Each structure stands twice: as C-alpha cells, then as structure tokens.
Amino acid sequence: MLDCVVVGAGFAGLTAAKELIERGYDVALVEARDRVGGRVMSATLSGGEVIDLGGQWIAPSHDRMLELVKDAGLELIPANPGMLTLVQHGEIRNVAQSDSDDDARTPFAVADLGQGLMRLRRLADRAGQDDVWAEANAAWLDQSIDRWIVSNLRTPTGRRDIRAAMKAVFESALDKISLRQALDKVREGIDMENLIAANGDIGQARVRGGLAQLPERMAAEIGDRLRYRFVVDSIEQDDDHVIVRPTLGEPLEARTVILALPPWLAIRLRATPPLAGWREDAVRKVGAGNVIKCYLVYDRPWWRDKGLSGQMSADEGAVRVTFDCTDSPEGRGVLMGFFEGAEASMLAKFSKSMRERVFKDTLVDVFGPRAAHPLEYTDIDWAAEEFTRGSHGAHFAPGVWSVTGAELGVPCGRIYFAGAEYANKFNGYMEGAVRSAHETVQSVILRVNETAA
Ligand SMILES: Cc1cc2nc3c(=O)[nH]c(=O)nc-3n(C[C@H](O)[C@H](O)[C@H](O)COP(=O)(O)OP(=O)(O)OC[C@H]3O[C@@H](n4cnc5c(N)ncnc54)[C@H](O)[C@@H]3O)c2cc1C
Structure with missing residues (x-):
C-alpha cells in the first residue's frame, strides 16, 4: 500500500509529492492532463x-518561488x-513610477486596487438603488469599512492605498466607520482614484523562457511516480486506507490522499463517505x-x-x-x-x-x-479548461473567509487538501500553493507514521 496518493500536478501537488519522496515515503502523483503545471502553462x-x-x-x-527559480538556475x-497608464472616468493619465521601495506598487497591487475600487463603486450603486437588497443585507452593510477592505483587497499596497483615500475622507479610524457610511460617501461623488497617489514601483x-519550466523540472525529479491522464473520479476511505479511483484504469490504494486541486474541483469528486456539507457550502460561496x-x-x-x-x-x-x-x-x-x-x-x-x-x-x-x-x-x-474550470482563484465574499474559508484546509479523515486556495498567506498565488503543500505534508507525515506504527 502507498503512503500517499497526491492528486493534481500543479505547484501544490508537485511540491507535496517531491517533499514526501525526499523524506522516503512511497508516493504516487496523479494528474488528469498530459502535462504538469495546472494553472501554470x-x-x-x-x-x-x-x-x-x-x-x-x-x-x-x-520566497519559496524565488528559491525554486534560483535552484533551477x-x-x-x-x-x-x-510610466504607468491610468484610465479613470474615461480620462487617460501617464504617471511616473516612484523608485522608492517604500512606496512600491506592484502589478498585483495595481490590479488589486483597480478591482477594489470597481467593487466599491458597484456596491455603492446597488446600496443606493436597491432598497430591498439594502434591507436584506443591513447587518452586512454595518461591518466596518476596514473589515471590508481586508476581505476584498489582497495586497498590502492595495489595502494601504484604499485606506489612505478613505482616511482622507473620514479623518477617523476606519474600524469605526461602517461600510454603509463609506458607500454613501462614494455615491456622494468622492473621487477615490484621484485621492490615490499614483507613484508605484514594480x-x-x-x-x-516561461514559468512552465519550473513544474517541468519538478516533474522530472519525481520521475515515474507521476502518472499522466489519470483522471480521479472518486475516493473511498475507511479507518485503514483510502482508494483513489480513476475514470479509466486501476485504482490506487494508500494510507492517505492529498487533493491538490482547486476546492471547486475537489468537491466534485465522489467521496465515500461524503465530504462534510459545510465544506460544499463554503466552496460554493467562494466561487472560482x-x-x-x-x-x-x-x-x-x-x-x-x-x-x-x-x-x-x-x-x-x-x-x-x-x-x-x-x-x-x-x-x-x-x-x-x-x-x-x-x-x-x-x-x-x-x-x-x-x-x-x-x-x-x-x-x-x-x-x-x-x-x-x-x-x-x-x-x-x-x-x-476541463481541469481548472475557473481562475485566477477563489474570490472570498466578505465574511466567508473569516467564517469558514480558513477551515477549508482541515482534513476529512484520510483526505488532505493543498493548493493556492488553502493558503493562509499568499492565498490564490503560486507562492500560496507551494506553502500550503508544505504545511499539508507535515500533517500527512504525522498521520502516515502513526498508521505505520
Ligand atoms: C491567467 C492566470 C494568471 C495568473 N497569474 C498569476 C501570477 O502572475 N502570479 C501568481 O502567483 N499566481 C498567478 N495565478 C494563480 C496561480 O497560477 C495559481 O494560484 C497556482 O498555479 C495554483 O496551483 P495549484 O497547484 O494550487 O492548483 P492548479 O495549478 O490548478 O493544479 C491542480 C492540478 O490538478 C489537476 N486536476 C484537476 N482535476 C483533476 C482530477 N480529477 N484528477 C487528477 N488531476 C486533476 C489539474 O490538471 C492541475 O494540474 C494566475 C492564474 C491564472 C489562471
């Protein structure tokens, strides 16, 4: 019997399989596609x-991604x-990037800030025009604007910039200002974009030569323990072992399984006994x-x-x-x-x-x-893409991460989870996928050792 079957050869699955093999465990890594890398191609x-x-x-x-790049030479x-080109209210401005590291605004931060501002404006419109919706979401609208910023912007710089703009408007601690109040201000016509200074550094x-070189190198190290076109269809577990069944071919038997898949694909697999209902509920709210x-x-x-x-x-x-x-x-x-x-x-x-x-x-x-x-x-x-079905990654609606999101990675018996969407840090990024796999491997090792003893 194998120690672990790792399902999915994206960065998370490759990292998990590689680390387990390096520590002497008997592992199979199975991948539905005829290539590795998943969302990296x-x-x-x-x-x-x-x-x-x-x-x-x-x-x-x-750090982990930079280490992989360095090791691969x-x-x-x-x-x-x-100059960065900013398009705001139909006006195009080219602005210089600062060369100050303290003031860094990366491509992620620019994208993050852009989508944060867009969401805020849409929300303001809805709260102003749809009384029934505003009434139904009264409690949610009463969360602080600061909490909303944390739930909706991913990058520290994006959060910093939007906070700075809000502070300029309210001159008060943002944890004391409700989202409802902030939306009122947005509707009243404050110009968030103009409040945000546009001097970032990249x-x-x-x-x-392409990022796919990295997963390909990792796959080469894993060698023939990696099986392509192995589309996992169902997983059965009992007190002693797990059976991982593909749509075609022979099943694999192991002490543990790591589902290194985006959560919205993991819940589609037939599991016996079924995965907990709360998990499915949380994943549906997260979206792909x-x-x-x-x-x-x-x-x-x-x-x-x-x-x-x-x-x-x-x-x-x-x-x-x-x-x-x-x-x-x-x-x-x-x-x-x-x-x-x-x-x-x-x-x-x-x-x-x-x-x-x-x-x-x-x-x-x-x-x-x-x-x-x-x-x-x-x-x-x-x-x-059949084996992705969404991207870049999960979008956590306000409240979902704080209520159940962080628990998505909790194992279900012998079934463990890893991937960008399970990461506590750099969630949704390749770095998050690698880190999450590393953490999951620690738990799997404990379980395998316990079972083998
Ligand atoms: C367009 C785009 C741009 C992005 N830009 C960036 C960026 O610039 N920087 C950054 O850090 N992140 C970026 N990301 C996000 C990043 O690519 C992902 O967070 C990361 O690659 C996810 O890795 P993963 O291993 O968790 O999942 P995945 O890469 O999705 O790996 C899951 C694997 O499971 C396999 N699989 C699925 N179903 C089955 C099944 N039933 N049986 C067997 N195998 C299965 C898949 O084929 C896949 O190989 C971007 C993503 C996209 C799509």
Whole structure:
C-alpha cells in the first residue's frame, strides 16, 4: 500500500509529492492532463517568444518561488519600467513610477486596487438603488469599512492605498466607520482614484523562457511516480486506507490522499463517505473566478518610445489591466491583458477574433493608433479548461473567509487538501500553493507514521 496518493500536478501537488519522496515515503502523483503545471502553462508564439498563459509574476516576497527559480538556475525578467497608464472616468493619465521601495506598487497591487475600487463603486450603486437588497443585507452593510477592505483587497499596497483615500475622507479610524457610511460617501461623488497617489514601483518579475519550466523540472525529479491522464473520479476511505479511483484504469490504494486541486474541483469528486456539507457550502460561496488571459504581438515595443511601461490600470472597460511581456527591446513587442469576471463570461461566448478586436480597440484607446496593427493574437479561457474550470482563484465574499474559508484546509479523515486556495498567506498565488503543500505534508507525515506504527 502507498503512503500517499497526491492528486493534481500543479505547484501544490508537485511540491507535496517531491517533499514526501525526499523524506522516503512511497508516493504516487496523479494528474488528469498530459502535462504538469495546472494553472501554470507556457506557449511559444510564431516568432519564438515564450509567453505564460497562466501564472506568471513572482513578487519579491514570494520566497519559496524565488528559491525554486534560483535552484533551477532560471533567469528573472523584471517588469518593464516606464510610466504607468491610468484610465479613470474615461480620462487617460501617464504617471511616473516612484523608485522608492517604500512606496512600491506592484502589478498585483495595481490590479488589486483597480478591482477594489470597481467593487466599491458597484456596491455603492446597488446600496443606493436597491432598497430591498439594502434591507436584506443591513447587518452586512454595518461591518466596518476596514473589515471590508481586508476581505476584498489582497495586497498590502492595495489595502494601504484604499485606506489612505478613505482616511482622507473620514479623518477617523476606519474600524469605526461602517461600510454603509463609506458607500454613501462614494455615491456622494468622492473621487477615490484621484485621492490615490499614483507613484508605484514594480517589484515583480517573470521567468525568461516561461514559468512552465519550473513544474517541468519538478516533474522530472519525481520521475515515474507521476502518472499522466489519470483522471480521479472518486475516493473511498475507511479507518485503514483510502482508494483513489480513476475514470479509466486501476485504482490506487494508500494510507492517505492529498487533493491538490482547486476546492471547486475537489468537491466534485465522489467521496465515500461524503465530504462534510459545510465544506460544499463554503466552496460554493467562494466561487472560482473567471479569467481570459490575452496577448497581442507587435513588430516592436513602440510604446516604450513614449516612455510608457505598457502597464495600464482602468476603472472600466473589457480589459482593465495590461502588462508589457516583451522579451527583448530589440525583438517583437508583446502586450498582455485580462478579460475578467462578467466581461470574461460575455466574451467567452464570442469568437477569438472578436476578443482580439476588443483587446486591440482597448489598446488603441489607451496607447494610441499604433496599437491597431498587431501581428498576432492568442488567448486562453481558463473557465473552459476541463481541469481548472475557473481562475485566477477563489474570490472570498466578505465574511466567508473569516467564517469558514480558513477551515477549508482541515482534513476529512484520510483526505488532505493543498493548493493556492488553502493558503493562509499568499492565498490564490503560486507562492500560496507551494506553502500550503508544505504545511499539508507535515500533517500527512504525522498521520502516515502513526498508521505505520
Ligand atoms: C491567467 C492566470 C494568471 C495568473 N497569474 C498569476 C501570477 O502572475 N502570479 C501568481 O502567483 N499566481 C498567478 N495565478 C494563480 C496561480 O497560477 C495559481 O494560484 C497556482 O498555479 C495554483 O496551483 P495549484 O497547484 O494550487 O492548483 P492548479 O495549478 O490548478 O493544479 C491542480 C492540478 O490538478 C489537476 N486536476 C484537476 N482535476 C483533476 C482530477 N480529477 N484528477 C487528477 N488531476 C486533476 C489539474 O490538471 C492541475 O494540474 C494566475 C492564474 C491564472 C489562471
């Protein structure tokens, strides 16, 4: 009997399997796809440039990821310096990035801040227009604005900036101000974006040659203990062991199993006995997110001529964030963007050429007419991927994380959980996936040793 079956060869599953094998445990790592990496996937463009279709940026605080990059001897490419382009209320401004580390605003923080401001404005509109909804959510609207910020923004810089703007309005401790009051102010017309200073520094980097090199290297170390096209369908457990059944082929028997899958996929597996009802309830509230990552390629990175970084953050539109992913200043210019949430759901129904047009039109509006002549377009709809079905990751509604979110990682008998959505720190990021796997492995080892004794 195996000590552990690890299900899913994304960063979490690869980390868990590797750590268990290194400590001498008997492990099988099973993966539904015919590749490793999960939400990390690289592709090669017609000009030979390698792009990342999934996870890409590694922040300076992502210690485990940086260690993996260093051990693999891979090179990091910092995000392109230059002016940030902000689109607010239809007005386009190019602002300098500060070179102060204290004032760092990373690509994550820009995206985080953008979506935080957007949510706040939508919420303000709803609370103002829908009395029935406001009445039904009276208790929730009475939480402090500070609590809302913590639940809805992920990055320290994003939270800092939105707090700074709120403080400028209220001149009072934000834990004393209700969300309802803050929404009233937003509706009264305070200009949050203008209150937020726009001088950030970019600390994030991506891997030259594509991030998928990392999971591929980890897979090579795991060797033939990794099985591809092993689609887990059901899990049965009793007091002594677990049986992991694929849709096709022979089942595996082990002392423990780690489900290194996004929670919304983990609850779809048939489990005997069934997983607890609260877990399913919490996962449904968490949601899976929805993103289409898209790229346009130009003959050269012409926006750099104007001193632009290619990094854009907008408060409206189909694409609200863009980044420059050009490999070399002498080579072709590559701009990346995201369709997210409702925009992603809507555009997924249209053709790829329609999405290309929408992205191109956005870039023309923001960066000028030169954007109208791309050479190549590519995109990926992560919600349509059978073994992902959503992304970037979980969006915790206010209150869900504090009530049940943190408990999602609690094992269910011999079934353990790992992955980006279970992480206490860097939740939703690759760093979170690696850290969560490391923590889960400690619990699994205790259990296996106890069973073997
Ligand atoms: C477009 C996009 C951009 C992103 N950008 C960033 C970024 O810049 N920086 C960052 O840190 N993070 C980013 N992320 C998030 C990051 O990619 C994820 O948090 C991380 O890769 C998740 O790793 P994981 O191992 O937890 O899950 P996954 O990578 O989802 O791995 C789960 C694995 O389980 C497999 N699987 C699923 N079902 C089954 C089954 N039934 N049987 C067997 N195997 C199964 C899947 O095929 C997959 O390989 C991004 C994600 C997306 C989609």
